[in-house]
Amino acid sequence: GNSVTQMEGPVTLSEEAFLTINCTYTATGYPSLFWYVQYPGEGLQLLLKATKADDKGSNKGFEATYRKETTSFHLEKGSVQVSDSAVYFCALPWGKLQFGAGTQVVVTP
């Protein structure tokens, strides 16, 4: 079946550090891939998406590239800020959105 696996957290970083959150997927066909972000006490917001292989989604300094050969969609940001502290979810749509377990990111000043 379709599924998403993402790295466990929490990930603790200092401000301006480089962030990578790994996400791999299993899917039939080639669905779009999404990263959602959940700030403390809030719902989910779409952070970025990619709709086909080799597509790069980007938003707010975050990037993720749809890699068909490695079935991955890793999230990266070159220089994190304290305001990036949140839980990040990788997801794929297939009748319903399938989410990874989420990765909590904590950025300290």
Added chain:
Amino acid sequence: DAGVTQSPTHLIKTRGQQVTLRCSPKSGHDTVSWYQQALGQGPQFIFQYYEEEERQRGNFPDRFSGHQFPNYSSELNVNALLLGDSALYLCASSLGTVAMNTEAFFGQGTRLTVV
């Protein structure tokens, strides 16, 4: 353009009671999905409504039921509440049922606490 709105934002209920949560989809969207997010976990799919019918259902008991109205808004009902039903309930709307490329927009959620 209003996004997805949910009400109420917080709710406290007693075990055995019934609860109704409400969701208005983003303007132009016709499909509503409900998710349960327990503390520290990812959202779990409950069900999806399109054209006023339940189209898909996740692994949730019949105590969880829903409804979609002609204006596309939706309700989630939970009967005979258990302590384990305490969670953040998220509503997501989309245009059409969630297919390979469908983008869903989420509301802020309703935090349900069962005591």
